[in-house]
Amino acid sequence: MVNRKNIKDVARAAGVSISTVSRVLNDSKGVREELKQKVLDAVQILGYHSNTIARALKGMPTKTFGLLIPSIENPFFPSMVRGVQDEAHRNGYSVFLCNTDGSGIIEEAQFRLLLDKKVDGIILVASKYTTKYLKKENNELPIVMMDRYVRSPNYSYVTVDHSVGVRLAMDHLRTLGHKRIAFLGSKLISSGARERFQAYKRYMIDLRSKLDESLVVLGDYTYESGIKMTEELLRRDVKFDSILCGNDLIAFGVIEVLKQKGIAVPDSISVVGYDDIAFSSYYTPKLTTVHQPTYDVGQLSAKMLIDMISGVDRRVKHIKIEPSLAIRETTLRVGSDSH
Amino acid sequence: MVNRKNIKDVARAAGVSISTVSRVLNDSKGVREELKQKVLDAVQILGYHSNTIARALKGMPTKTFGLLIPSIENPFFPSMVRGVQDEAHRNGYSVFLCNTDGSGIIEEAQFRLLLDKKVDGIILVASKYTTKYLKKENNELPIVMMDRYVRSPNYSYVTVDHSVGVRLAMDHLRTLGHKRIAFLGSKLISSGARERFQAYKRYMIDLRSKLDESLVVLGDYTYESGIKMTEELLRRDVKFDSILCGNDLIAFGVIEVLKQKGIAVPDSISVVGYDDIAFSSYYTPKLTTVHQPTYDVGQLSAKMLIDMISGVDRRVKHIKIEPSLAIRETTLRVGSDSH
DNA sequence: GTGAAAGCGCTAACAT
DNA sequence: ATGTTAGCGCTTTCAC
Numbered sequence: 001m002v003n004r005k006n007i008k009d010v011a012r013a014a015g016v017s018i019s020t021v022s023r024v025l026n027d028s029k030g031v032r033e034e035l036k037q038k039v040l041d042a043v044q045i046l047g048y049h050s051n052t053i054a055r056a057l058k059g060m061p062t063k064t065f066g067l068l069i070p071s072i073e074n075p076f077f078p079s080m081v082r083g084v085q086d087e088a089h090r091n092g093y094s095v096f097l098c099n100t101d102g103s104g105i106i107e108e109a110q111f112r113l114l115l116d117k118k119v120d121g122i123i124l125v126a127s128k129y130t131t132k133y134l135k136k137e138n139n140e141l142p143i144v145m146m147d148r149y150v151r152s153p154n155y156s157y158v159t160v161d162h163s164v165g166v167r168l169a170m171d172h173l174r175t176l177g178h179k180r181i182a183f184l185g186s187k188l189i190s191s192g193a194r195e196r197f198q199a200y201k202r203y204m205i206d207l208r209s210k211l212d213e214s215l216v217v218l219g220d221y222t223y224e225s226g227i228k229m230t231e232e233l234l235r236r237d238v239k240f241d242s243i244l245c246g247n248d249l250i251a252f253g254v255i256e257v258l259k260q261k262g263i264a265v266p267d268s269i270s271v272v273g274y275d276d277i278a279f280s281s282y283y284t285p286k287l288t289t290v291h292q293p294t295y296d297v298g299q300l301s302a303k304m305l306i307d308m309i310s311g312v313d314r315r316v317k318h319i320k321i322e323p324s325l326a327i328r329e330t331t332l333r334v335g336s337d338s339h
Numbered sequence: 340m341v342n343r344k345n346i347k348d349v350a351r352a353a354g355v356s357i358s359t360v361s362r363v364l365n366d367s368k369g370v371r372e373e374l375k376q377k378v379l380d381a382v383q384i385l386g387y388h389s390n391t392i393a394r395a396l397k398g399m400p401t402k403t404f405g406l407l408i409p410s411i412e413n414p415f416f417p418s419m420v421r422g423v424q425d426e427a428h429r430n431g432y433s434v435f436l437c438n439t440d441g442s443g444i445i446e447e448a449q450f451r452l453l454l455d456k457k458v459d460g461i462i463l464v465a466s467k468y469t470t471k472y473l474k475k476e477n478n479e480l481p482i483v484m485m486d487r488y489v490r491s492p493n494y495s496y497v498t499v500d501h502s503v504g505v506r507l508a509m510d511h512l513r514t515l516g517h518k519r520i521a522f523l524g525s526k527l528i529s530s531g532a533r534e535r536f537q538a539y540k541r542y543m544i545d546l547r548s549k550l551d552e553s554l555v556v557l558g559d560y561t562y563e564s565g566i567k568m569t570e571e572l573l574r575r576d577v578k579f580d581s582i583l584c585g586n587d588l589i590a591f592g593v594i595e596v597l598k599q600k601g602i603a604v605p606d607s608i609s610v611v612g613y614d615d616i617a618f619s620s621y622y623t624p625k626l627t628t629v630h631q632p633t634y635d636v637g638q639l640s641a642k643m644l645i646d647m648i649s650g651v652d653r654r655v656k657h658i659k660i661e662p663s664l665a666i667r668e669t670t671l672r673v674g675s676d677s678h
Numbered sequence: 679g680t681g682a683a684a685g686c687g688c689t690a691a692c693a694t
Numbered sequence: 695a696t697g698t699t700a701g702c703g704c705t706t707t708c709a710c
Contacts, residue, residue: 054703
């Protein structure tokens, strides 16, 4: 740091003009091999790094992009963020991480701030507020929606195919002989929540031509909500032999309540989670859950964004990655007795 | 975005010179109230935002800082990162998040990259590599070490007082009548790991004038390591009535193995974790653990950094926040029987 | 093929 | 109190 070298120093040391240095560094061709070498040597000796800020002022890329997520404290996101960052750093990008807490105001403010910081692109987990400020403000800035998205021919997204995830879980439960499968999920405020519930609904209708609404409770994607929803389900006094949860956090809440009520999992009731956060395999009993390839979603989102930025591939793409089912210890064949 | 306004546009619209605009925006005083108002109006109408990049080129602060942590996938960090970010955004800062994976090479490279990006300061979770590149490169850049630190009169840090944390846990166990308390922790590669082990050692020596080394196993801060260490402890065939774990992940591994071996927790063996990650209270049985105020550590680190940057308070400070004990379901009085 | 010079948007020193 | 101007470090015409 002490004495930051600039392009002038390099030019002087190499005995050439600054434009030649600039040319070499941006490998625009048309520099004699000999001079090129001199410049490269000088760069080496002086330990020169070109100043990103100055380049940015000339409209060059900042090698920086923004990542807008609801909250890094939501255990669903860390590995996705990691996927984004790993791909970013592999390509020389730094990333600004911002939390929106699901607030449209914060989301838009953060988005603006990123624009001010002259990021080369933005990856965001879309909300119902996203489209508004996006169309209001955006021009050519590459944008990728990650996980939660908004249907649009203008924006790329990478997400998980929840119809597959739900089907995997339901088939598994059916195979084990379960007939009355309850659904405790999130209110339908995000693309993922909607898709999961729709897939469940369709499955049940296919099965018995109608949806038994008493089997459904909708809340939030939290442990506390899992607890409340289970209590609500129990209060209804409806028969069920298994529960499909909207995410793993809900599942933990579910299992906790069932345990308190002396209802054994999986012996009496089978429980399936959704997400497969790291914790699900540390839990006792280990949670059977739909595995979302979150790291891959993050990585692919970043790759797509970088391709858009660099101009390698500017096309709008809509990608759904297939989830898988992690069968562990919270589901059991109906009528079996593990005791 | 479409047509980014610049200071010239504002000057023209307000009928003043660009320096007047600049003065108003940087509220250096000495501008007639009337003109000031004109400028402010023009700014409003045009929707002008000053260009951070151009300001940065003039050596002004970028309102940006770096945050260097081992990995956001480590469940210990998200809430700490959140603490940092909340404080940052409250003060108009954006933060670059970087993962080092505990590699010195990556850590140094990321650090350099942040320097290149002209961040106003850096918060980092120190490793054994940190001091080297720090003294090699750093000049006046504000630095705060967060959680893990390196003793130095030159660098501020914010961390948790592990001697208190360990004592809280040990006192609790002793109060419940436990005498042979095993310690499964991390190898002594970070300040936190060293302090926790030292505190345990001191406690045991105070208790029976020597440390029984057969009660100690050192590994990593992971679930898998928790499993391995427990198996090792069991293999030694040494008597113990309780286990203090270096972190919660280890504790989950411990409990899993004990369960597999048919050893009841807490009925036969009490287990205490360390960290109190969110998951600890979702776990069954809910984990008794030392609560680290991670959010506060992050928030305070950011506050200190911002104070240093803004010049409000440039002093080097060494702060240790006190942890507390979250008593839950994995510890029990010796001889009680919950059945 | 190479260098001189303009200019990105801004701040601050200097002039008035 | 306000305007004019140099210059931050770089890229990119434009001359040669």
